[in-house]
Amino acid sequence: MTASLAAPPPPPIPRLDAPLTPDALADALRAFSTSYYANHPFHQLMHEGRLSRPQLQGWVANRLAYQRAIPRKDAAILSNCPDPGVRRLWIQRIVDHDGTAPGTGGIEMWIRLGEALGVPREEMEDERHVLPAVRFAAEAYVTFCRTRPWIDAVASSLTELFAPDLMRRRIAAFAEHYPWVDRAGLEYFRSRLDQAPRDSGHGLALVRQHCTTVETQYRAFDALRFKLDVLWAMIDAIHHAYADGTRAGA
Amino acid sequence: MTASLAAPPPPPIPRLDAPLTPDALADALRAFSTSYYANHPFHQLMHEGRLSRPQLQGWVANRLAYQRAIPRKDAAILSNCPDPGVRRLWIQRIVDHDGTAPGTGGIEMWIRLGEALGVPREEMEDERHVLPAVRFAAEAYVTFCRTRPWIDAVASSLTELFAPDLMRRRIAAFAEHYPWVDRAGLEYFRSRLDQAPRDSGHGLALVRQHCTTVETQYRAFDALRFKLDVLWAMIDAIHHAYADGTRAGA
Numbered sequence: 001m002t003a004s005l006a007a008p009p010p011p012p013i014p015r016l017d018a019p020l021t022p023d024a025l026a027d028a029l030r031a032f033s034t035s036y037y038a039n040h041p042f043h044q045l046m047h048e049g050r051l052s053r054p055q056l057q058g059w060v061a062n063r064l065a066y067q068r069a070i071p072r073k074d075a076a077i078l079s080n081c082p083d084p085g086v087r088r089l090w091i092q093r094i095v096d097h098d099g100t101a102p103g104t105g106g107i108e109m110w111i112r113l114g115e116a117l118g119v120p121r122e123e124m125e126d127e128r129h130v131l132p133a134v135r136f137a138a139e140a141y142v143t144f145c146r147t148r149p150w151i152d153a154v155a156s157s158l159t160e161l162f163a164p165d166l167m168r169r170r171i172a173a174f175a176e177h178y179p180w181v182d183r184a185g186l187e188y189f190r191s192r193l194d195q196a197p198r199d200s201g202h203g204l205a206l207v208r209q210h211c212t213t214v215e216t217q218y219r220a221f222d223a224l225r226f227k228l229d230v231l232w233a234m235i236d237a238i239h240h241a242y243a244d245g246t247r248a249g250a
Numbered sequence: 251m252t253a254s255l256a257a258p259p260p261p262p263i264p265r266l267d268a269p270l271t272p273d274a275l276a277d278a279l280r281a282f283s284t285s286y287y288a289n290h291p292f293h294q295l296m297h298e299g300r301l302s303r304p305q306l307q308g309w310v311a312n313r314l315a316y317q318r319a320i321p322r323k324d325a326a327i328l329s330n331c332p333d334p335g336v337r338r339l340w341i342q343r344i345v346d347h348d349g350t351a352p353g354t355g356g357i358e359m360w361i362r363l364g365e366a367l368g369v370p371r372e373e374m375e376d377e378r379h380v381l382p383a384v385r386f387a388a389e390a391y392v393t394f395c396r397t398r399p400w401i402d403a404v405a406s407s408l409t410e411l412f413a414p415d416l417m418r419r420r421i422a423a424f425a426e427h428y429p430w431v432d433r434a435g436l437e438y439f440r441s442r443l444d445q446a447p448r449d450s451g452h453g454l455a456l457v458r459q460h461c462t463t464v465e466t467q468y469r470a471f472d473a474l475r476f477k478l479d480v481l482w483a484m485i486d487a488i489h490h491a492y493a494d495g496t497r498a499g500a
Binding site: 068071072073075076077078079080081082084085087088091094095097098099100101102105107142146 | 318321322323325326327328329330331332334335337338341344345347348349350351352355357358392396
């Protein structure tokens with residue numbers, strides 16, 4: 001196994017003798033970006049234009065399992081949260097992914113991205129290409145949100161703090177390196193440019209408000225590390241299956 | 251213990267040698283109305299105008315625990331349901347209860363009903379009057395929806411088939427027997443006159459579509475019986491606490 005396929009560098013969890021201020025807590029969570037899967041070799045290959053069409057197809061078909069898990073994990077958070085005011089905002093995430101009518105929403109946009117990359121809709125929807133490791137990681141996220149306190153699950157969503165940069169790089173990389181992909185297929189990435197900052201802003205405000213003790217701040221760190229592992233595990237499995245060796249031999 | 255305080259008459263679960271047709275299944279489920287808590291002595295007293303103001307206050311303060319559990323059980327169903335098309339309709343139930351802005355939605359309407367009955371908002375919101383048996387029943391419903399297959403949880407919602415009749419009787423009873431209650435406070439009942447038929451129509455269509463085997467039809471019966479027990483247990487606890495003896499001695 002090469003170093004590039006090993007587990008992600010562990011995030012910088014601070015040692016706390018006393019609770020951090022909300023601002024310091026936010027800074028500490030943002031510092032976890034060093035473990036974000038944007039840094040995974042597969043994404044480096046993607047952004048450098050070094051992935052083949054079949055490799056991108058493997059990626060997009062697998063990631064649908066994660067996209068489909070998102071509304072279920074967000075509903076699990078709603079189910080555990082006793083505050084109607086929190087639920088009233090959080091529910092928008094489910095609407096964003098499921099849409100308001102057939103043919104709308106983030107899941108549908110991801111399927112269209114798959115079609116733009118040349119994967120037939122049927123092969124996306126029946127998940128025939130989805131690797132067990134990807135499915136297990138996505139389901140681990142749903143289970144985490146079902147079984148942990150709702151504010152921990154909110155903290156786990158804060159990888160969205162790091163998403164807009166990744167989305168911008170993807171949009172640029174596809175335009176530059178993969179011109180055969182219909183621009184309309186990239187609508188999912190563009191939608192996340194608006195949604196991710198709104199969502200991470202709400203999530204971060206809740207964590208700042210509710211995680212005011214050493215114990216709850218450690219739980220927030222643990223939750224965000226867990227989610228970083230989920231994303232890393234998925235892209236790692238995809239990398240092993242489709243792109244291992246590309247770096248050395250492309 | 252008197253007969254009137256005993257468990258509800260068990261619903262008429264049919265013996266199946268073969269799956270029922272969808273129409274026969276719907277008829278069989280509708281026949282469970284004989285176990286609906288509209289038949290509980292407390293509701294009879296309510297509709298006959300024989301409840302005092304403190305008894306109505308005890309009822310309305312306790313039932314808030316159930317109203318507050320509803321969006322969490324509906325979110326649990328979303329979390330377990332893999333079909334975005336089902337989720338897209340089911341999510342409206344959460345919006346109905348939580349509202350779209352502070353001061354809107356079914357939970358808020360129930361609190362205003364409490365205020366109309368003379369329970370201060372603070373005493374409603376802090377749940378100081380909620381009996382353990384009521385809380386356990388409401389939480390049992392959330393747990394059922396979290397842990398059972400989503401279609402079973404949908405079947406458990408079908409007490410809504412029986413709700414409009416009860417709402418109409420309540421609205422009439424309040425107008426006739428409790429004229430001191432501000433009509434605006436009854437907005438919750440009026441809202442359910444529209445929502446319950448829409449919701450039970452969706453729920454029943456899903457059960458007709460998905461429960462096509464003997465095993466799944468028995469599960470639907472079991473789920474609806476469970477939910478009837480939840481409602482009965484709550485009103486029974488309220489009756490014991492506030493109205494026991496009213497029938498004999500009022």
